[in-house]
Amino acid sequence: MHSDRKRHVVSGLLAGLVVAARPVEAHVDYVTEEGGDSPTVVEFLTAVLSDPLHLLLLGGGGVGVAVATAGWLRYGDHLQDVTVIRRTLRSYQPYLGWLLRLAIGLPLMGAGFGGYFFSPAVPVEARLVQITLAFLLLFGFATRLAAAAGLVTYAVGLTTHFPTLLLASEYVAGFLGILVVGPGQPSADLLLRRVVLTDGTFMSRFRETTTVSDLLTRAGVGKSAAPLLIRVFLGFNFAFLGVTEKWLTPGRALQVVDKYDLTAVLPVAPEMWVFGAGLGELAVGLCILTGTFTRSAAGAGFLILTTTLFGLPDDPVLAHVTLFGLTSALLITGSGPVALDRSLIPTLRARFGHSPSTDPEVTTPAD
Known part of the structure; x- marks a missing residue:
């Protein structure tokens, strides 16, 4: 009896997943x-x-995969090539905002002109909204506000095109990343910020104006949260x-x-x-x-x-x-906070007899 009930529950869950996935043609x-x-x-x-x-x-x-993983845990951090690659990748941090803006702005512009809503599987016209958001992101003007507006636009669309619009859930990762990281350089926002911070300029009188960045800082949300936010929605996708x-x-x-x-x-x-x-x-x-x-x-x-x-x-x-x-x-960025790279993986490396890295910049050696 228990076995039959369990089989029926599993079958029901599987059927539910199939029904939910049927509109998702991906x-x-x-x-x-x-x-x-x-x-x-x-x-x-x-x-x-x-x-x-x-x-x-x-x-x-x-x-x-298991053998390769064990080898990486034991020897990967001793390869000078790996150390140089990590160090070089980290040096690109100042351009992270620019990268995210391009990654979201370009396809969003294409969606606007292509006549679909975030995903080609959702043929809904939203040209003005998407092209405006794309332009602001690509230009780096009012970047965080544009990212917040993009999140709201996606959320509204998801209510009427669920679950198909989940195909484009990577946009959520991008918008959140931009919201936290900011415009980066080069960007119009950075240019204006420098004008505001320079004494004697006309715009310096707006120096005390509260920005989205100020609100995030007060809420305790820093740029270090960006990898986690990106990981959650990109991994889900x-x-x-x-x-x-x-x-x-x-x-x-x-x-x-x-x-x-x-x-x-x-x-x-x-x-x-x-x-x-x-x-x-x-x-x-x-x-x-x-x-x-x-x-x-x-x-x-x-x-x-x-x-x-x-x-x-x-x-x-x-x-x-x-x-x-x-x-x-x-x-x-690597893993960022709340990651197994910072908790379980270092423990596994120690069990495999791995000695700590001599490179002071390697803060997440597992990734």
């Missing part, structure tokens, strides 16, 4: 069309997990896409494999291709979300996006610019 929707036979989730997973070769590949891949568009709605993803003859690149069954792609996105998403090997996970995410860019020639590149920018931002 990024594969950009390069495929509706129609044709589509396997159910059970049929898809059975095709993958009932094949001994697939289980062998998955097991071998898991062992490979990767994991969400991996599960919903690959595992829970495999039909369209199988069309992608067939359309681009991906089995000729890696000779495995199409179902294994789709399952592996979803597993990769899920793993990257969870690592980013939890702050586990953050820079490595962000680099893997960037590699996945680059592979998509060159492997799917008719995929709308502009729709992925935000993801490119946000993964690049995490390469610069």
Whole structure:
């Protein structure tokens, strides 16, 4: 009786997930069309997990990842190349605001002129709003206010286009990052700020005006919170896409494999291709979300996006610019606060016999 009840609960949850994911046609929707036979989730997973070769590949891949992780924990921080790369990436911090503005402003401008609302899967005209926000972000004028307005615009849209608009949840990460980091340099806001702070200028009389930055500071929200905010929503986006568009709605993803003859690149069954792609996105998403090997996970995410860019020639590149920018931002910042890179991973490194780094700048050696 207990077993039957448990089976019914699991089946109900799975069915609920499928129903929720059904409107989410995700990024594969950009390069495929509706129609044709589509396997159910059970049929898809059975095709993958009932094949001994697939289980062998998955097991071998898991062992490979475990060995690589153990090697990285033990020896990664001793590589001078890694130390130099981290130090150089951290030196790009002054341009983080600019990077985030470009990553959000460019695709938002494209969405406005393209006639869709954040995601190509939501064909709703909001040209004036999106282009205005994009212009302010790209120019770096009233940057934090524009980011706050962007968050509100997205939230309003999500209420009427849920869950489809979750495809573009990376915009939330970008808007929050900009809100916390600010415009960076170069930007119109920085130019005006310097004029305001210079004695004798006309604008210096507005020096005591309260800004969004002042309000955030009073609330105890500093720039150091940006990596955490970016990680939460970017990690969710990767994991969400991996599960919903690959595992829970495999039909369209199988069309992608067939359309681009991906089995000729890696000779495995199409179902294994789709399952592996979803597993990769899920793993990257969870690592980013939890702050586990953050820079490595962000680099893997960037590699996945680059592979998509060159492997799917008719995929709308502009729709992925935000993801490119946000993964690049995490390469610069690392994990930030509230991350396993700062708690569990150092403990694991010690257990693997790793000696502390002699580089005083390596504050998050795990990522």
